[in-house]
Amino acid sequence: MDPSPSPPEPWSALDAEGRLTAHELLPSGDDALDLHRAHRDMVLARRLDTEAIALQRQGELGLWPSLLGQEAAQVGAASALHERDVVFPTYREHAAAWCRGVDPVDLLGLFRGTTLGGWDPHERGFNLYTLVIGAHTLHGVGYAMGIVRDGDVGTGDPGRDRAVLVFLGDGALSEGETNEAFVWAAAQNLPVVFFCQNNQWAISAPYSVQSRVPAAQRSQGFGFPGVRVDGNDVVACHAAAHDALSTARRGGGPTLIEAVTYRRNPHTTSDDDSRYRAAAENDDWAQRDPIERLRSHLGESSESLRAEEDRLADRLRRGCRELPVPAPDSPFRHTFAELPRELAKQLEEHLAFVQGQQA
Numbered sequence: 001m002d003p004s005p006s007p008p009e010p011w012s013a014l015d016a017e018g019r020l021t022a023h024e025l026l027p028s029g030d031d032a033l034d035l036h037r038a039h040r041d042m043v044l045a046r047r048l049d050t051e052a053i054a055l056q057r058q059g060e061l062g063l064w065p066s067l068l069g070q071e072a073a074q075v076g077a078a079s080a081l082h083e084r085d086v087v088f089p090t091y092r093e094h095a096a097a098w099c100r101g102v103d104p105v106d107l108l109g110l111f112r113g114t115t116l117g118g119w120d121p122h123e124r125g126f127n128l129y130t131l132v133i134g135a136h137t138l139h140g141v142g143y144a145m146g147i148v149r150d151g152d153v154g155t156g157d158p159g160r161d162r163a164v165l166v167f168l169g170d171g172a173l174s175e176g177e178t179n180e181a182f183v184w185a186a187a188q189n190l191p192v193v194f195f196c197q198n199n200q201w202a203i204s205a206p207y208s209v210q211s212r213v214p215a216a217q218r219s220q221g222f223g224f225p226g227v228r229v230d231g232n233d234v235v236a237c238h239a240a241a242h243d244a245l246s247t248a249r250r251g252g253g254p255t256l257i258e259a260v261t262y263r264r265n266p267h268t269t270s271d272d273d274s275r276y277r278a279a280a281e282n283d284d285w286a287q288r289d290p291i292e293r294l295r296s297h298l299g300e301s302s303e304s305l306r307a308e309e310d311r312l313a314d315r316l317r318r319g320c321r322e323l324p325v326p327a328p329d330s331p332f333r334h335t336f337a338e339l340p341r342e343l344a345k346q347l348e349e350h351l352a353f354v355q356g357q358q359a
Helices: 035-057 071-078 094-099 104-112 135-149 170-174 176-187 215-222 234-249 279-286 290-298 306-321 341-358
Strands: 086-088 164-169 192-198 226-230 255-260
Touching (some): 035 104, 071 164, 071 255, 086 135, 094 104, 164 170, 170 176, 170 192, 170 215, 176 215, 215 226, 215 255
Parallel strands (some): 192 255
16 A cells, blocks of 8 residues: 555645636635735735845844745735634735735844834734744644634624634644644634644755645644645635634634645745755746736736835835834843843943944
8 A cells, every 4th residue: 555645736716727626615705815915915015025135134133034926825825814813923914914905114123133023913803923933833723712712603603703813834744743733723712723734845855754644634634624725816815814803713723724826936035946856846836827827717807906016025125224222221221021131241341342332
């Protein structure tokens, strides 16, 4: 018996030529995906990504993790959220942040070194980026526990019931924190959806060396369902997220969604992906571009949003350079509610050192 059977093809509603196939999973009415808005969100998120890479190359950012190729997965999932739902991102969810109304200039602060966050998580229902792989999965599960204890799940009141959406990459599936999060989510039947963007590479490690089964199948060992979708199909990603989030809000428990996509740029701007993957692989996935697929369906021109893209790019360039330099005492002031004596002494020494450097 073959221990590694071929995985099932990911479900897709919008094929490579842009033809849309009706399916019972596709939400209708007010819950249906606004395709024109999705197209705009994907295009502008890609421009944000492009400009941030340019800013990093110009020395304005220390680092940038690109989302190129993953726009459909993020926009599709984020578009299925309700206002009171809460998102726990990794560090690559720039399109999801855009959909939740986070100012894109605020995204740059973390990578410019002017802030450790940059936005109010409560205001947008979108938590701060997490750089430690997999750590945020437990944060999301903990928040979901709070939702249950607040009685905000399974009431049938759409204005009250809430869910948690946790984004993660395929590399996070190999982390202990993620597996612990799956255990807690299943055991307590929590209202959480794990949305795994399987972009094929965990830095330089291909998914094939991490698991012998598809990511979606791994949820079975924890006792909750897994769904495998085409991550370059914004319609399918939205439909899968909508169904899973609706189930979670009703009290139906967790779901793992595997969105099969591809990271077309290096892991970050400090990575050289030519050392571990072939250019032909990237070229193949470029032919499956999620924005071009949706454009084919809508009949949109690549120039339709050019003016808006350029305005965004200009604001990003100016906004990045205008980000305020943090005060030298800010790491000390925002660590504890009350500054301990030892830390106060360190602060005094630190400020003396800074003043000496400026003299």
